[in-house]
Amino acid sequence: MINTEGEFNVETNTNSKWYGHLNRRFTKIKCDCGYIDSDGLEVGVTTVFEGIINRVTVSEDQLATLECLSYTSILTQYDISDLNLTATTTVSGAVNLIMNQPKITTYIPYAPASNTLNPVFGATDYSGTYWDVLKKLAQESASVPYLNGAIWSFQDRKSSEIGRASCRE
Numbered sequence: 001m002i003n004t005e006g007e008f009n010v011e012t013n014t015n016s017k018w019y020g021h022l023n024r025r026f027t028k029i030k031c032d033c034g035y036i037d038s039d040g041l042e043v044g045v046t047t048v049f050e051g052i053i054n055r056v057t058v059s060e061d062q063l064a065t066l067e068c069l070s071y072t073s074i075l076t077q078y079d080i081s082d083l084n085l086t087a088t089t090t091v092s093g094a095v096n097l098i099m100n101q102p103k104i105t106t107y108i109p110y111a112p113a114s115n116t117l118n119p120v121f122g123a124t125d126y127s128g129t130y131w132d133v134l135k136k137l138a139q140e141s142a143s144v145p146y147l148n149g150a151i152w153s154f155q156d157r158k159s160s161e162i163g164r165a166s167c168r169e
Contacts, residue, residue, distance in 0.1 A: 001063070001064040001065075001066065002062070002063065002064075003058050003062045003063060003064040004062050007064075008024075008056050008058055008064035008066075009058065011023055011024065024053055024055075024056050025052075025053065025054060025055065026052045026053065026054075026074075026107075027052065027053045028050075028051075028052055028107065029049075029050070029051060029052065029053050029066070029068055030047060030049070030050045030149075031047070031048050031049040031050070032045050032046065032047050032048065033045070033046060033047075033048045034046065047149060049068065049149075050071070050149035050150055051068050051069050051070045051071055051073075051149075052068065052069050052071065052073065052074070052107065053066055053067070053068055054067045054068060054069045054073075055067040070147070071107050071108050071147055071149070071150055072131060072147055074103075074104060074107045074108065075098075075104070075108075075129065075130040075131035075134065076129045076130070076131045076132075077129070078103065078104075078129060078130050079127075079128070079129055079130075080098075080126055080127060080128060080129070080130060080132075080133045081127070083097060083098070085097075085123030085124060085126075086123065086124060087123060088120050088121065088122055088123060089120065089121070089123050090118045090119070090120055090121075091113070091115060091117070091118050091119055091121065091137045091140060091141040091143070092112070092113035092114075092115055092118050092141075092154075094121075094123065094126075094133070094137055095113040095115075095134065095137055095145075095154045096112055096113055098130050098133070098134060099111070099113075099152060099154075104130075107150065108147065108150055108152045109150060109151075109152065110152075111151075111152050111153055111154075113143075113154040113155070114153070114154065114155045114156070115138075115141045115142075115143040115154060115155060115156055116142075116156050117141040117142050117143070117156070118141060119140060119141060121137075121140065131145075134154070137154075138154065138157075142156065142157050143155060143156055143157055144156075144157045
């Protein structure tokens with residue numbers, strides 16, 4: 001990014017977009033791409049990335065480099081032990097508990113799990129980050145944890161027909 005106006009400077013600089021805030025780290029960022037047609041209208045706009053800023057580095061020539069991470073990185077910041085799970089629970093119950101916390105919903109809007117297989121398991125049998133546990137729970141329930149930008153779902157693993165090509169001899 002061009003930083004000639006100081007918009008990407010540290011938080012204590014009055015020109016910074018983050019002036020008065022705690023820090024730049026984990027600020028949400030969304031990059032859209034498209035073009036302007038001959039009438040000056042935006043056409044073909046689509047989101048090419050959505051995530052969080054991890055670090056901003058400003059060079060001597062006033063170019064700001066943003067290191068960005070996907071929202072999955074939020075799920076790797078927390079260990080499942082912080083939930084103090086002590087009993088048995090269902091897969092969807094555990095998924096919903098993980099995903100419906102303010103520290104997660106700040107970045108990833110909550111959507112309840114919609115898996116059909118919903119086995120009961122011993123919650124103390126799992127360790128690792130939230131993301132590690134979500135992947136294990138998906139495997140046990142024949143489900144898929146899916147995060148596209150900020151759109152979250154945990155649902156049955158199904159094959160889908162995209163379309164069948166017809167063959168002619």
